[in-house]
Every structure is written in structure tokens, then in C-alpha cells.
Amino acid sequence: QVQLVQSGAEVKKPGASVKVSCKTSGYTFIDNYMHWVRQAPGQGLEWMGWINPNSGGTNYAQKFQGRVTMTRDTSISTAYMELRSLRSDDTAVYYCARGTGTGQWLRFDPWGLGTLATVSS
Amino acid sequence: EIVMTQSPATLSVSPGERATLSCRASQSVSSNLAWYQQKPGQAPRLLIYGASTRATGIPARFSGSGSGTEFTLTISSLQSEDFAVYYCQHQFTFGPGTKVDIK
Numbered sequence: 001q002v003q004l005v006q007s008g009a010e011v012k013k014p015g016a017s018v019k020v021s022c023k024t025s026g027y028t029f030i031d032n033y034m035h036w037v038r039q040a041p042g043q044g045l046e047w048m049g050w051i052n053p054n055s056g057g058t059n060y061a062q063k064f065q066g067r068v069t070m071t072r073d074t075s076i077s078t079a080y081m082e083l084r085s086l087r088s089d090d091t092a093v094y095y096c097a098r099g100t101g102t103g104q105w106l107r108f109d110p111w112g113l114g115t116l117a118t119v120s121s
Numbered sequence: 122e123i124v125m126t127q128s129p130a131t132l133s134v135s136p137g138e139r140a141t142l143s144c145r146a147s148q149s150v151s152s153n154l155a156w157y158q159q160k161p162g163q164a165p166r167l168l169i170y171g172a173s174t175r176a177t178g179i180p181a182r183f184s185g186s187g188s189g190t191e192f193t194l195t196i197s198s199l200q201s202e203d204f205a206v207y208y209c210q211h212q213f214t215f216g217p218g219t220k221v222d223i224k
Contacts, residue, residue: 035213045157045165047213061213095164104153106212107170114164 002026004096004112011118012086019082020115022096029077030054033099035108036070036081038092046092050099051079086119093117123147125209125216133224140196142219144209149189155210156185156194158203159218165208169194196221 007021022034036048049060051070058070064083072079079096094115097108124147134140144154152172157165167176169185172192182197196203204223209216 037215044217045208045210045215047215097165101170104151104171105174106153107155107167107176108157108165108210109167109170109176111164111166 002098002110004098004110006094006096006112006115009116009118011120014087014119014121016086016119017082017084018086018090018117019080020094020096020117022079022081022112024077024079024098027098029072030074034070034072034079035097035099036068037095037097037108037111039095039114040089040092043092048081048094053079083117086117088119091117091119123150123211123214125211125214127207127209127216127219129219130217131220131222133222134199135224136201137198138224140199140203140221142194142196142207142221144187144192144194144216146190146192146211150211152188153211154185154187154192156183157208157210158205159208160205168207 003025005023010018012018030053033050035050038046048064051058053072067084069082095111097111126145128143154172156169158168159165168179168183173185184195186193206218206220208218
């Protein structure tokens with residue numbers, strides 16, 4: 001079955017960077033875009049961007065432009081999300097989610113279990 | 122930019138009852154809408170996509186309807202495991218969620 005296994009929780013100081021990994025299995029990694037979504041404590045879901053694992057092309061939400069980089073390593077079927085210049089309001093659970101379908105059929109399925117990143121001095 | 126809204130924010134329902142959740146788009150999104158369920162401490166799970174197509178393994182008590190700007194997720198007979206937060210999504214935009222809790 002399709003699985004997305006994320007790296008463990010992180011604690012960072014303001015101004016630092018965090019890099020989260022998402023190791024995939026059960027499907028052909030380059031066939032599906034990978035999306036990153038975050039959720040602050042007690043809040044809703046916020047889309048951060050996607051990476052095309054085949055080409056390495058990316059599309060970031062405007063809010064994160066200049067602070068986020070999404071990469072991949074096709075040899076190990078793993079996607080990465082790095083967020084820089086961390087602030088306290090970046091404290092959140094960060095999810096990777098496989099994108100499936102296009103147009104009206106677009107959906108995120110499945111999701112990784114999430115990686116909690118805590119930003120605190 | 123399309124804005125997604127959901128109502129109500131919280132829905133209190135007794136087990137076995139029907140739950141009707143609403144999602145509205147600020148402009149037409151055709152049938153480009155998905156629904157997710159999220160339980161505390163868990164990742165979201167896809168329920169419905171294309172406004173009305175159930176995802177693999179989703180029980181038939183979950184159904185989606187609507188097109189354009191108005192959408193509905195219906196849970197025909199709430200089970201204990203259905204108490205959760207439900208999000209609608211259009212492309213890369215999520216609604217704020219509806220929490221379904223026990224009445």
C-alpha cells in the first residue's frame with residue numbers, strides 16, 4: 001500500500017531552518033506531485049506548495065515564497081521541505097500529501113503522519 | 122483568489138442521526154471539491170473528491186453533493202468514529218473546517 005513516512009519532531013530557535021523529509025513507498029515516486037500542508041496548533045490546514053518529483057519543478061504559496069524550498073531525491077523516493085528564518089508562528093505540524101488526479105479530480109491522498117516543528121527560544 | 126467557507130463551525134449530533142455539513146466557494150469551482158476528515162492527533166483522510174466521488178474504502182454513509190459554489194457533505198447515520206473535524210478543499214485552498222461533536 002502507499003505509505004508516506006515523515007521524519008521526526010524538531011525543535012528550532014527563531015531564525016533557524018527546519019528540513020522535513022517524506023519517504024514514500026508503494027507507488028512510483030515520480031508519477032505524482034508531492035504537496036506540503038501545515039497546521040498550526042488548534043488551527044486549520046494551510047497549503048505550502050508542491051514539487052513535481054519527475055522534473056523537480058516547484059510551485060510555492062505566495063506566503064512562503066523566499067523562505068521555503070522543496071526538493072526530492074528520486075534514488076530513495078523521498079521528498080523534502082525546508083523552511084528558513086523560522087518564527088514562533090511557524091510552530092506547526094507539517095504534512096506531506098500525495099497529489100492525485102487533475103482538475104476537478106485533484107485530491108491529496110494519502111497524507112503522511114505529520115512532523116511537529118516547534119520554534120522556541 | 123477563491124475563498125472557501127464552511128458552516129456551521131460546530132455541529133452537535135447524536136449517534137445514529139444524520140449530519141449535514143456545508144461548504145461554499147466565493148466563486149464557481151465547478152465540481153472541483155474534496156472533503157477530508159481529521160481526528161485529533163491524526164492526519165487528514167480523504168473522503169470525497171470531484172464533489173461526489175467517495176474515496177477508496179470510505180463507507181457509503183458518507184456522501185457529497187453540489188457544484189458551482191454550494192457543496193454538502195452528508196453523513197447519513199453518525200457512528201462514534203465519525204466525530205471529527207471535516208475540511209473542504211478546492212485546489213490548494215482549504216475551508217476552515219466543521220467540528221462534528223457528540224450531542
